[in-house]
Amino acid sequence: MKEITSIQNPYVKNLLKLQEKARERRKQELFIIEGKREISLAISANYEFDTILFYPDLISENEILHLFNENVNRIIISKEVYQKLAYRGSTEGVIAITKAKDFSLKNILFQTTNPLILVAEGVEKPGNIGALLRTADAANVDAVFIANPKSDLYNANIIRSSVGCVFTNQIATGTSEDVIAFLQEKNINIYAATLQNSNEYHQEKYTESTAIVVGTEATGLTDLWREAATQNIKIPMQGQIDSMNVSVSAAIILFEAKRQRNFKK
Structure with missing residues (x-):
């Protein structure tokens, strides 16, 4: 399983763009969800997921990853990366990169x-x-x-x-x-x-x-x-x-x- 430990990683920098800029979310057709409850609600609403990032000191692989199919990328992140990406102070160590829906x-x-x-x-x-x-x-x-x-x-x-x-x-x-x-x-x-x-x-x-x-x-x-x-x-x-x-x-x-x-x- 892939692991990212540096906030200078290009993928992390791209995720920060997704967080901050609606233009990037529209362009990439992706957005970020934090927390088990919000991710579970998105699963129930049949959202498609691109990648799951988790910080193992706060959440174990078995707690959430079994909810996703094998095609969803899984990445372990360090405390530094998690703190950089987490929008909220308490999101239980899991962040999902999710495919946007068409609101037409x-x-x-x-x-x-x-x-x-x-x-x-x-x-x-x-x-x-x-x-x-x-x-x-x-x-x-x-x-x-x-x-x-x-x-x-x-x-x-x-x-x-x-x-x-x-x-x-x-x-x-x-x-x-x-x-x-x-x-x-x-x-x-x-x-x-x-x-x-x-x-x-x-x-x-x-x-x-x-x-x-x-x-x-x-x-x-x-x-x-x-x-x-x-x-x-x-x-x-x-x-x-x-x-x-x-x-x-x-x-x-x-x-x-x-x-x-x-x-x-």
Whole structure:
């Protein structure tokens, strides 16, 4: 089995590029996953793996490597290399170099006739995207669409803040125009979270095919969504501010949709 002990190794330098630059991830169609839980979730989501690196003082070969087929490269790394590559302080000694998936809308398949979808437009902060993906997983939505994406979904911050939910959700990205066209073609009702011309969110019914659309706290949704919406909706605020974190807003509306759907059964 191959072993790498120096941080000056060209392969290690390339992995650092993959960590730091979305351009390199797109070019090489590879990204990095750290930690047993995140790697296990990616395995369950049928991701393909290129290489597994492990630091034997923290994890044994038998703990994780049996999960991968023999075609996956295995490399032992030194403490110095592991500390250089590890994005987090506690990732249990294992790092996976993983093949990226295509997040095109054309790859979306619904298993139900009345899907529930979360759409997030223009959300930039990786922590917010990660929180949205966690919310979507908790609500067991049928898909998450990122419209006008500002961050690469394989950004280490997104993987970390989503606690691996970037792998548990069915995800697609595209322009707002493309996402709207997809939803309209599938006859999916669009409920856009915005203050303009809105009803309170709990007054609407979400038991049919539904897309809940949220935007950034700073600028909200673009006019495209407000005009394409079946209905604009808002969460009534009872304090002195007029907005909440985007993932909190999404959770409130999504779980109202789930409540209605569960009640209908």
